[in-house]
Amino acid sequence: MSTILRTDQSRPARDAVAPRHAPVVIPALPCAQPPVDLGVGIDARTWSLGAGTGVATYARSLGASLARAGVAVHWLGGGRSARTPGGAARESAPARWLAALRTGTREAVFERHAGLAEPQHRVHDGGRLFREAQSYFNLHQRLMRVRCAAPPAIMHWTYPLPLYLEGARNVYTVHDLIPLTHPRLTSIGAARHLRLLREIVAQADHLVTVSDASRAEIIDVLGCPPAFVTNTSQAVHAALQRDPGLPAGLRPGGYFICCGMPEARKNLPRLVAAHRTAQTSRALVVAGPIARDIPQIESMLARSPGVIRLPWLPQAELMALIRQARAMLFPSLAEGFGLPVAEAMALGTPVMTSNAGALREVGGGHALHVDPRDTHAMARAIRALDRDDQLCRRLRAAGFEQVAAFAPRGYAQRLLALYADVCGATARGVA
Numbered sequence: 143m144s145t146i147l148r149t150d151q152s153r154p155a156r157d158a159v160a161p162r163h164a165p166v167v168i169p170a171l172p173c174a175q176p177p178v179d180l181g182v183g184i185d186a187r188t189w190s191l192g193a194g195t196g197v198a199t200y201a202r203s204l205g206a207s208l209a210r211a212g213v214a215v216h217w218l219g220g221g222r223s224a225r226t227p228g229g230a231a232r233e234s235a236p237a238r239w240l241a242a243l244r245t246g247t248r249e250a251v252f253e254r255h256a257g258l259a260e261p262q263h264r265v266h267d268g269g270r271l272f273r274e275a276q277s278y279f280n281l282h283q284r285l286m287r288v289r290c291a292a293p294p295a296i297m298h299w300t301y302p303l304p305l306y307l308e309g310a311r312n313v314y315t316v317h318d319l320i321p322l323t324h325p326r327l328t329s330i331g332a333a334r335h336l337r338l339l340r341e342i343v344a345q346a347d348h349l350v351t352v353s354d355a356s357r358a359e360i361i362d363v364l365g366c367p368p369a370f371v372t373n374t375s376q377a378v379h380a381a382l383q384r385d386p387g388l389p390a391g392l393r394p395g396g397y398f399i400c401c402g403m404p405e406a407r408k409n410l411p412r413l414v415a416a417h418r419t420a421q422t423s424r425a426l427v428v429a430g431p432i433a434r435d436i437p438q439i440e441s442m443l444a445r446s447p448g449v450i451r452l453p454w455l456p457q458a459e460l461m462a463l464i465r466q467a468r469a470m471l472f473p474s475l476a477e478g479f480g481l482p483v484a485e486a487m488a489l490g491t492p493v494m495t496s497n498a499g500a501l502r503e504v505g506g507g508h509a510l511h512v513d514p515r516d517t518h519a520m521a522r523a524i525r526a527l528d529r530d531d532q533l534c535r536r537l538r539a540a541g542f543e544q545v546a547a548f549a550p551r552g553y554a555q556r557l558l559a560l561y562a563d564v565c566g567a568t569a570r571g572v573a
Contacts, residue, residue, distance in 0.1 A: 180213060180214070180294075180295050180296070180558075180561060180562075180565070181213070181214040181215075181216055181294035181295055181296070182208055182213055182214070182215055182216065182294055182295070182296045182297075182298055182561065183215075183216040183217075183218055183252060183293070183294040183296065183297040183298065183307060183310060184201060184204060184205055184208075184215060184216070184217055184218065184298050184300060185201070185217075185218045185272070185298075185299050185300055185301075185303060185305070186201075186217045186218055186219055186253075186269075187201075187269055187272045187300070187301065187303065188201045188202075188300065196317070196402070196403075196478075196479070196481050197300060197301050197317065199481060200300055200315070200317070200352075200376060200481075201300040203376065203377045203378075203379055203550075203553075204298065204300060204377075204557075205217070206377075206379060206550070207377045207550045207553050207554040207557065208554060208557065210550060210551075210554060211554040211555075211557075211558060213558070214294070216252040216253065216294045217252060217253040218250055218251070218252055218271075218288075218297075218307075219251045219252070219253065219271070241274050241277075245282065246287075247287045247288060247289050247308060248271065248274075248286065248287070248288045248289075249288070249289065249290065250271070250288040250289060250290045250307060251290070252290055252294075271288070271305075272303065272305075274286070275303060275304045275305045276304060278304065279304035279338060279341075280334075283337065283341070284304075284341060285304045285305060285306040285341055285342070285345055286304055286305055286306070287305075287306050287307075287308055288305060288306070288307055288308070289307070289308040289309065290307070290309075293307055293308065293309035293310040294310055295310065295311065295561070295565055296310060296311050296313055296561050296564065296565070297310040297311070297312050297313065298313045298314075298315070298350075299312065299313070299314045299315065300315050301314075301315060301317070302314055302315075302316055302335075302338055302339055302342055304338055304341070304342075306345055311347040311348070311561075311564050311565060312345065312346050312347050313346065313347060313348045313349070313350055313560075313561075313564060314342050314346050314348075314349055314350065315349075315350045315351065315352070316339065316342075316349055316350070316351050316356070316360055317351065317352055317356065317478035317479065318351075318352075318356050318359070318476070318477065318478030318479075318500070319339075319356070319359045319360060319363055319364075320407065320476045320478070321335040322335065322336055322339075322363055323359060323363070323476070324407065324475065324476045326406070327405070327406045327407035327475055327476055328405070328406070328407065329405075329435070339364055340364065343364055343366060343370075347564050348370060348371075348372065348560070348564045349366065349370060349371045349372070350371075350372055350373075350374050350560070351371060351372070351373050351374075351478070352373065352374070352375055352376045352478050352479040352500075353373060353375065353478060353479050353499075353500040353503050353504065354373050354503055355499045355500040355502075355503055356373070356478045356479075356500060357371050357372075357373045372560050374553065374556045374557055374560060375479075375547065375548060375553065375556070376479050376481065376484070376548060376553065377548060377549070377550040377553035377554075378481070378484045378485055378488050378545060378548040378549075378550075379550060380461055380464075380484075380485040380488035380489050385462050386456075386458055386459050386462055387462065388462065388463065388466060389452065389463075391450070392425075392427070392450070392463075392466075394466040395466065395467075395468050396424055396425070396468070397424050397425045397426070397427045397450070397467055397468060398417070398422075398424055398425070398426050398427065398467060398468055398469055398470075398471050398524065398527070399426075399427045399428075399429060399463060399464055399467040399469075399470055399471065399491075400413060400426065400427070400428050400429070400470070400471045400472060400482075401428070401429040401430050401460065401463075401464065401470075401482050402430050402472075402474075402482055403430055403431055403433065404428065404430050404431075404433045404436065404439050404440070404443070405433065405436060405439075406436070406439075406475075407474055407475045407476045407477075408474050408475075409473050409474055409475050409514050410428065410439055410442070410443065411439075411442060412473065412514065412515070412517050412520065413426070413471060413473055413520065414426065414442065414443070414446045414449060415517050415521075416473075416517045416518075416520035416521040416524055417448060417449075417471075417521075417524060418446070418447070418448065419517065419518065419521035420521045420522075420524035420525045420528060421525075422448075422524060422525065422528040424468055424528060425448050425449070425450050426448060426449050426450070426471070427449075427450045427452060427463065427467070428443055428449060428450070428451050428452065429452040429453075429455060429460060429463060430452075430453075430454070431453065431454045432453050432454075461485070461489060464482070464485060464486050464489050464491055465489040465490065465491060467486075467491055468492075468527060468528065468534070469486075469491060469492040469493065469494060469524075469527040469534065469537075470482060470483065470486035470491050470492070470493045470494070470495075471494050471495075471520075471524065472486075472493065472494070472495045472496075472501070473494065473495060473496050473512060473514040473520055474495070474496055474501060474514065475496070475514050475515075476499065477496075477499065477500045477501050478500055479500055479504060480495065480500055480501045480504045480505075483495050483501060483504050483505055483509065484504055484545055484548050486541070487508070487509075487541030487542065487544055487545040488541075488542075488545040488548070490538050490541065490542065491538070491541070492509070492510075492527060492533075492534045492537035492538055492541065493505060493508075493509035493510070493537065493541060494509060494510040494511075494512060494520070494523045494524065494527060495509050495510075495511060495512075496511065496512065496513075496514040497511035497512055497513055497514075505544070506544045506547075508537065508540035508541050508543065508544040509537065509540075509541070510523045510526070510527065510537070
């Protein structure tokens with residue numbers, strides 16, 4: 143049977159909100175000088191979702207990188223709604239649909255603080271504006287327009303949201319096309335997602351993505367001009383500010399780790415089978431939010447000998463867990479980027495990952511790349527990582543070289559160059 147370690151019973155579950163802490167204010171780093179009038183809006187949608195997703199990490203990294211570059215970051219909150227004494231703030235689904243029936247432009251509320259890398263306050267009411275926008279698109283099949291008195295020059299939506307800020311250049315990050323290319327690996331409806339992406343392409347000033355593999359798919363599937371889609375990659379902020387230690391029962395180097403949302407595309411059944419076939423004494427730690435909507439995966443993990451299931455962990459604890467693992471095992475079937483691979487490399491942890499798509503790109507040949515559908519190939523790789531110390535040392539050194547491509551400073555420079563180009567193209571009347 144697997145073991146479930148709970149290091150803190152007060153820790154939030156998947157749909158809970160992470161504990162608050164002081165706002166992160168980051169000093170500016172030497173970087174390409176942003177235009178004087180450049181302000182960048184970022185949706186704070188992920189603060190209504192809580193922690194534990196790659197998109198949430200992407201938004202935090204985007205805000206941190208821009209703040210370091212001296213850019214004024216404007217965080218778009220989710221709006222307020224009335225509270226009844228002792229009642230819940232979250233509106234009912236019928237109320238949300240009634241609100242979405244109204245056409246016209248909504249008012250947007252931004253937080254703007256120099257050097258502030260994340261919202262100072264929680265997204266109001268769990269993100270009412272973002273939920274209403276989803277209902278609005280279902281009803282009207284178009285993006286819900288919002289406005290504010292002094293919009294930022296750029297509005298960077300961190301996910302394909304059905305929203306558009308008037309008076310700004312609207313840039314949308316499309317992380318991947320997994321709902322269209324691998325519909326069985328996600329709960330996102332392919333038909334609706336395709337309609338939404340087509341509407342975004344029609345309205346956006348530019349699309350951003352996080353890998354060349356995703357960019358190629360976006361251009362091919364959505365029919366976008368190549369110049370309309372830019373791969374800015376992603377920044378990796380994996381340095382340990384403190385080492386909180388390991389959960390009880392784990393020792394440095396005594397376990398393998400796989401982390402992330404335990405959804406179908408993470409390929410956990412094959413990974414668990416490969417770990418069992420490898421006949422290693424090192425446990426397989428699966429760390430990530432509990433998948434209450436996919437009970438069969440959690441049940442499989444609970445029944446599997448040698449598997450330790452860890453629920454949501456604060457970032458510092460997760461980074462310490464990755465750093466002290468024997469290796470990161472991440473044979474995902476589909477990814478837009480594959481952040482755990484890059485984070486492991488940045489922390490000096492050897493990696494086994496998939497041999498195609500974005501994961502081949504992020505690993506850059508500096509990991510053990512395997513066919514994610516071949517359980518025996520995965521088992522051979524796990525056995526090699528388990529027994530070959532010299533191999534692990536080589537992969538550790540190679541990973542440090544590869545992860546330099548994801549340095550925050552270079553990421554910020556790519557973003558600033560893109561924003562300047564988008565602003566210039568708009569001013570010249572270029573589509």
